[in-house]
Amino acid sequence: MVTRRITYRLYPNRQQETQLHWARRMHCCLYNVAIANRKTQYQRFNHSVDYFEQQNSLPEFKQVWTEYKKLGSQTLQATLKRVDFAFKRFFKGLGKYPKFKASRHYSGWDYPNKQSWKVNTNNGINGYLNLRDLDITVQMRGKARTWGVPKTCTVFWRNGKWYASITVECCPGRLTGLGAIGLDFGSKVAIATSDGELIESPKFLKRAMENIAQLSKGLRRKRKPEKRKVKASRRWKKCQAQINKVKRKVANQRQDWTHKVAAQIVSGNSLVATEKLNLKGMTRKAKKGSKRKCQKAGLNRNLLDVAIGMLRESIKYKVVEAGGVFLEAPTKQLKPTQRCNECWELTPKTLSDRLHICSNKSCGHTADRDINSAQVCLTWARGLERASLDAESRISTDCGSMKQMWAKKRY
Numbered sequence: 272m273v274t275r276r277i278t279y280r281l282y283p284n285r286q287q288e289t290q291l292h293w294a295r296r297m298h299c300c301l302y303n304v305a306i307a308n309r310k311t312q313y314q315r316f317n318h319s320v321d322y323f324e325q326q327n328s329l330p331e332f333k334q335v336w337t338e339y340k341k342l343g344s345q346t347l348q349a350t351l352k353r354v355d356f357a358f359k360r361f362f363k364g365l366g367k368y369p370k371f372k373a374s375r376h377y378s379g380w381d382y383p384n385k386q387s388w389k390v391n392t393n394n395g396i397n398g399y400l401n402l403r404d405l406d407i408t409v410q411m412r413g414k415a416r417t418w419g420v421p422k423t424c425t426v427f428w429r430n431g432k433w434y435a436s437i438t439v440e441c442c443p444g445r446l447t448g449l450g451a452i453g454l455d456f457g458s459k460v461a462i463a464t465s466d467g468e469l470i471e472s473p474k475f476l477k478r479a480m481e482n483i484a485q486l487s488k489g490l491r492r493k494r495k496p497e498k499r500k501v502k503a504s505r506r507w508k509k510c511q512a513q514i515n516k517v518k519r520k521v522a523n524q525r526q527d528w529t530h531k532v533a534a535q536i537v538s539g540n541s542l543v544a545t546e547k548l549n550l551k552g553m554t555r556k557a558k559k560g561s562k563r564k565c566q567k568a569g570l571n572r573n574l575l576d577v578a579i580g581m582l583r584e585s586i587k588y589k590v591v592e593a594g595g596v597f598l599e600a601p602t603k604q605l606k607p608t609q610r611c612n613e614c615w616e617l618t619p620k621t622l623s624d625r626l627h628i629c630s631n632k633s634c635g636h637t638a639d640r641d642i643n644s645a646q647v648c649l650t651w652a653r654g655l656e657r658a659s660l661d662a663e664s665r666i667s668t669d670c671g672s673m674k675q676m677w678a679k680k681r682y
Contacts, residue, residue, distance in 0.1 A: 272440045274422070277395065279413035281426070281433035287407045288433070294405060295428060297342060298350045299377035305354040306369050322355035343387035343404040346380055353381075379427030388424050390437060400435050402426070411435055417443040430515050447593035451542035453649030455607070455641045456583065458573040462532070463641030465649040470532060475524045476576040479517055486514045525578050533585035541595035543586060544652030546602045546644070550580050598652045607647040611636050 283291060305325055312318045326348055333339045339347065360366040382388045382402075392398025395415025401408045419441025426435050453465035461472040490510045496503035503511075536543065554574055557567035590597045600607060609617045611627065614634040618627065627643040629636040638646075 272419075272442060274438055275415075275417060275419070275441055275443060276436055276438050277413060277415040278434055278436045279398075279400070279411040281400065281435055282410045282412065283407070283433060287409055290405050290407055291409075291426070291428070291433060294342065294426075295377060295379060296374045297339065298346070298380040299372055299374045301339070301347060301350050302354060302377065303371045305351055306357075306371060309354070309358065322351060325351050325354075341404060343382070345383050346387060346404065349381035349383050378429060379425060382424040382426075384423070385421065390421050390424070392418075394418050395439075400424070409433075409435075415439070417441045430519050431512070443592045445537065445589060445593040447537055447541045447590070447595055448539035450540040451649060451653065452536065452540040452544070453645035453647070453652070454536070454543060454545040454586070455645040455648065456545065456548065456577070456579045457641055458570065458577055460641055461577050461582070462536075463639065463645050464536075465642070465645040467639075467642055469639075469641070472573075472577045473524070473528050474573075474576055475521045475528075476572070479521050482517055483514060486510060486517065490514065525576070526581070529578055529582050529585050533582065533589050536586055537589040537593055537595070541590070541593065542598075542652060543590050543595065544598045544600060544648040545583065546605070546607050546648055547599040548579065548583075548602065550574075596652075598655065600648045600651045605647065605651055607644040607651075608640065610647050612638070612643050612646040612650055 308325065309320045312320045329344060329347055329351075354369065357366065357369040361368050387402070387404045389401040389403070390398060390411075391401065392411075395418030397412050397414070399408050400411050417439075419439040421437055421439050423438045424435055425437075426433070428434075455463040457463065459472065460469050462470040464470070490507065493507035493510060494501065494504040495507055554571045556571075557564040561567070587597045606617060609619060611618060611629040611631065611634060613636040614629060614631050616629060616631045616634065618630040620627070620640065625640050627636070627638050627640045636643075
């Protein structure tokens with residue numbers, strides 16, 4: 272059993288939408304109160320407040336703020352857990368100090384178990400979501416590839432629309448072939464396979480940049496919001512909503528393309544090999560004082576437009592679902608872009624060299640740089656798989672006993 276997340280679009284009526292916005296504001300206030308409590312206790316009394324102390328104070332909190340009695344206790348605990356998670360990230364150095372959030376920027380809340388909500392659906396296709404603490408039943412639309420036992424639910428509001436993200440425990444299955452393939456990811460060519468196929472990048476963001484730039488030009492002519500000084504005009508909000516709509520469409524197109532390409536690759540290959548990439552380092556800003564900041568910004572934009580991380584993770588979990596193997600070669604040790612697939616010699620290249628020409632005179636192998644890199648990853652994976660099979664064959668537990676003989680005869 273594995274856990275999968277399915278996102279549905281909610282269609283509440285006006286009365287239901289009013290209640291959903293009220294619940295979102297209440298959870299936002301609780302989030303800010305929890306941050307203020309931790310901050311005040313530490314600054315004035317040198318006392319560190321943890322999650323369990325805030326959780327145990329919820330009953331007394333409800334006696335003072337009676338409007339919170341309508342909301343489920345476990346949903347409020349999940350909001351406090353968000354605060355605890357934010358502080359843990361700060362103490363580990365993974366994020367900044369948690370800040371207060373405005374209600375318009377607070378997305379939603381969680382239902383960690385099935386006591387406060389129930390989903391009525393026909394095998395994961397459309398249906399209704401019943402939120403018992405709010406006493407509403409909202410229509411939802413969506414389709415789950417594999418349905419199972421619902422566990423948690425997250426209701427959130429994004430770009431003027433309501434969504435429900437439901438996690439289910441299921442046993443997903445996926446068909447695959449017996450082939451093996453190596454992959455090399457890039458910005459101009461999204462994927463280069465070991466079979467010689469080049470999958471071009473769709474560049475959804477680049478196509479939409481002209482429209483976004485035109486809308487942003489109109490946005491600059493309107494009154495923008497300034498913190499604690501000026502509120503945004505209605506025309507500014509309308510123009511900002513149009514920009515968000517274009518960006519949301521780009522994100523949906525990229526996600527749809529990613530899953531389609533990943534499913535196509537996995538459908539015929541049970542062994543997928545690629546190199547391990549440091550995407551955070553690849554998309555880092557240019558160093559201070561660099562003269563090529565614009566070039567680095569453009570390269571980062573192209574890399575993020577391809578969504579290499581999303582594409583790699585989609586291929587990985589789909590291969591695992593199909594019962595296959597996903598391997599990542601160590602880039603620094605193997606150096607697939609510099610290594611020749613035929614003779615395994617290293618040939619130094621720059622980013623402008625798009626053709627691999629082996630420096631070994633006795634080899635002279637010539638191929639596309641990305642395709643050669645994908646072939647090197649596949650050769651490495653096959654060697655690793657062959658070594659593991661040899662090790663398993665050497666370590667044998669067959670001693671010729673009667674029990675083992677009858678076990679073999681039985682099957």
